[in-house]
Amino acid sequence: MKDLSIYIHIPFCTEKCFYCDFLSFKGKEEYFEKYKIALIKEIEDFAILNKDKYIIKTIFIGGGTPSILPIGYIGNISEKIYKLFNVDKDIEFTIEANPGTLSYEKIKHFKASNINRISLGLQAYQNNLLKKIGRIHTIEDFLQNYENIRKVGFDNVNVDLMFSLPSQTEKDFEQTLNNITKLEPEHISTYSLILEEGTKFYSMYEKGEFELFSDEMDRKLYYMAIDILQKNGYNLYEISNFSKHNKQCRHNIVYWTRKEYIGFGLGSSSLIDEKRIVNTNNLNDYINFKNNREIEILEKKHMYSEFMFLGLRMAQGIKKVDFYNQFNIDIDSVYKKEIDKFIKNGLLIEEDGFLKLSKKGIDLSNVVFSEFI
Numbered sequence: 001m002k003d004l005s006i007y008i009h010i011p012f013c014t015e016k017c018f019y020c021d022f023l024s025f026k027g028k029e030e031y032f033e034k035y036k037i038a039l040i041k042e043i044e045d046f047a048i049l050n051k052d053k054y055i056i057k058t059i060f061i062g063g064g065t066p067s068i069l070p071i072g073y074i075g076n077i078s079e080k081i082y083k084l085f086n087v088d089k090d091i092e093f094t095i096e097a098n099p100g101t102l103s104y105e106k107i108k109h110f111k112a113s114n115i116n117r118i119s120l121g122l123q124a125y126q127n128n129l130l131k132k133i134g135r136i137h138t139i140e141d142f143l144q145n146y147e148n149i150r151k152v153g154f155d156n157v158n159v160d161l162m163f164s165l166p167s168q169t170e171k172d173f174e175q176t177l178n179n180i181t182k183l184e185p186e187h188i189s190t191y192s193l194i195l196e197e198g199t200k201f202y203s204m205y206e207k208g209e210f211e212l213f214s215d216e217m218d219r220k221l222y223y224m225a226i227d228i229l230q231k232n233g234y235n236l237y238e239i240s241n242f243s244k245h246n247k248q249c250r251h252n253i254v255y256w257t258r259k260e261y262i263g264f265g266l267g268s269s270s271l272i273d274e275k276r277i278v279n280t281n282n283l284n285d286y287i288n289f290k291n292n293r294e295i296e297i298l299e300k301k302h303m304y305s306e307f308m309f310l311g312l313r314m315a316q317g318i319k320k321v322d323f324y325n326q327f328n329i330d331i332d333s334v335y336k337k338e339i340d341k342f343i344k345n346g347l348l349i350e351e352d353g354f355l356k357l358s359k360k361g362i363d364l365s366n367v368v369f370s371e372f373i
């Protein structure tokens with residue numbers, strides 16, 4: 001049996017955060033039930049053909065806001081997966097949750113549904129800032145739910161944070177990092193604001209309502225995060241992800257190392273048998289079982305570039321021999337020119353058979369990645 005990871009997309013949110021361009025809709029409660037039915041049908045259809053081919057190693061329910069669903073829904077989905085697939089005993093099973101949509105009962109329901117990891121979207125520790133970025137919760141909501149999550153017995157929790165937000169100060173971000181590390185979540189992700197077209201922030205920016213941080217300031221905040229988090233026992237294992245010992249997100253590592261995964265739900269993508277499959281992003285089509293998927297058979301050069309730009313996100317970098325093991329061709333015969341150039345100008349480091357980004361390479365990671373794409 002081959003290892004497989006499952007991603008499940010829940011495309012609903014209470015409100016749209018001002019920076020977010022993820023595939024999610026606000027205020028579509030009347031779709032919840034139909035969506036669950038279509039989702040379960042998609043899971044069943046895949047299982048009929050593939051059930052005994054795979055062992056499920058990780059499951060990630062993301063969104064949108066999966067925790068928006070009423071109690072019972074996540075249990076129904078989990079039950080179906082456990083019934084239809086061979087699920088590894090040591091599974092990592094994550095759900096993303098927005099602190100504005102949780103309750104003690106819901107957290108207990110997650111635990112009873114085999115979930116063993118919760119990823120909480122907090123973003124910032126200041127209520128005024130949370131309001132300014134369109135979050136629906138307060139810091140008090142977060143703290144109450146964090147306490148409940150621990151009370152229910154979860155021992156693997158991630159907290160998502162953001163920096164370079166409009167009107168955020170260096171002090172705000174420092175306070176956020178210090179206060180969160182005191183709570184000792186097992187994992188912290190921290191992302192810089194990226195202005196995405198179609199978001200509320202994008203139109204506010206176009207109207208001149210705020211200015212973006214300079215690259216220097218953005219980098220300064222990033223290195224402050226590394227410094228504070230490392231001092232508090234967090235290991236930077238990917239450009240934006242930090243964890244305590246042995247608590248890296250195994251599901252995300254599947255993406256970065258190009259292992260196989262199947263995505264269920266609106267707009268989800270899968271990587272299976274070197275095919276990239278993307279579900280429809282039309283909600284009405286999806287709930288009416290018209291899931292017109294885009295299927296792309298990946299060309300070799302596409303696979304090589306994915307291997308490079310995904311693998312180089314990891315702090316340990318890529319193991320050169322893994323390239324050979326995956327593609328049966330030596331990495332140098334494909335990328336010698338690029339690798340030599342980046343080593344020479346100090347963006348890549350070669351060490352013990354691994355290639356990884358240097359500090360300068362992390363700052364200029366887009367330059368490095370685009371060369372491999």
Ligand code: SF4
Pocket residue numbers: 012013014015016017020021022024063064065098121
């Ligand atoms: S809750 Fe998450 S998915 Fe929903 S709008 Fe906010 S950031 Fe986007």
